[in-house]
Amino acid sequence: GQNIDQPTEMTATEGAIVQINCTYQTSGFNGLFWYQQHAGEAPTFLSYNVLDGLEEKGRFSSFLSRSKGYSYLLLKELQMKDSASYLCAVRTYGNNRLAFGKGNQVVVIP
Amino acid sequence: DVKVTQSSRYLVKRTGEKVFLECVQDMDHENMFWYRQDPGLGLRLIYFSYDVKMKEKGDIPEGYSVSREKKERFSLILESTSTNQTSMYLCASSSIGQGRYEQYFGPGTRLTVT
Numbered sequence: 537g538q539n540i541d542q543p544t545e546m547t548a549t550e551g552a553i554v555q556i557n558c559t560y561q562t563s564g565f566n567g568l569f570w571y572q573q574h575a576g577e578a579p580t581f582l583s584y585n586v587l588d589g590l591e592e593k594g595r596f597s598s599f600l601s602r603s604k605g606y607s608y609l610l611l612k613e614l615q616m617k618d619s620a621s622y623l624c625a626v627r628t629y630g631n632n633r634l635a636f637g638k639g640n641q642v643v644v645i646p
Numbered sequence: 647d648v649k650v651t652q653s654s655r656y657l658v659k660r661t662g663e664k665v666f667l668e669c670v671q672d673m674d675h676e677n678m679f680w681y682r683q684d685p686g687l688g689l690r691l692i693y694f695s696y697d698v699k700m701k702e703k704g705d706i707p708e709g710y711s712v713s714r715e716k717k718e719r720f721s722l723i724l725e726s727t728s729t730n731q732t733s734m735y736l737c738a739s740s741s742i743g744q745g746r747y748e749q750y751f752g753p754g755t756r757l758t759v760t
Contacts, residue, residue, distance in 0.1 A: 567746065567747070569748055569749075576754075577753070577754070578736055578751035578752060578753050578754050579689075579736075579751050580751070581748050581749070581750065584746055584748055586746075623688075623689070625749075627747055632677045632694065632696050632740070632742070632747060633679065633691060633694055633704070634747070634749060636688055636689040637688065638686070638687070638688035639688060
């Protein structure tokens with residue numbers, strides 16, 4: 537099975553930087569995904585990492601360390617619209633499905 | 647852009663009624679999924695399908711069934727609803743192309759069973 541852990545909630549100030557962590561335990565790791573989900577809406581795909589290192593996409597960056605079973609999503613220049621839940625999900629070899637963490641609720645305050 | 651649509655945004659049903667939730671994707675994706683999402687429990691996989699007429703149980707299939715007669719359409723069936731099936735139901739699809747398998751979600755159906 538897979539075990540995916542994320543902190544449940546964090547608060548950050550508009551304009552700041554926030555780091556959202558995700559740790560996982562799985563065999564046959566083959567990719568990690570980050571999703572953003574606003575309240576009452578569906579998750580939307582943000583980023584994908586399969587190799588170690590940092591992937592940057594505008595204000596969002598995602599980092600992966602496969603040896604540590606660890607990823608983080610970095611949000612820079614926080615905006616009010618970034619208030620959402622951030623889900624990490626893991627895929628394993630030979631599997632069409634993803635295993636999702638429970639999500640980290642980020643609240644951005646003025 | 648990938649578009650995944652679901653038949654209803656909100657549904658209210660009485661205990662014991664039959665419910666069909668339909669999901670349609672327009673990107674020729676091979677894989678389709680049904681999840682439910684509840685506070686504190688996250689996304690839980692009910693069923694998925696990797697091809698027409700093929701289906702596999704997810705983590706919580708009890709009380710549900712599915713149908714995939716066409717590639718673009720995946721239906722979730724609740725034969726006899728119960729109050730513990732009140733939830734947000736999310737459909738998703740993904741492609742095996744490029745080997746990434748990221749899933750794209752529909753807008754969700756909030757089902758209330760009274």
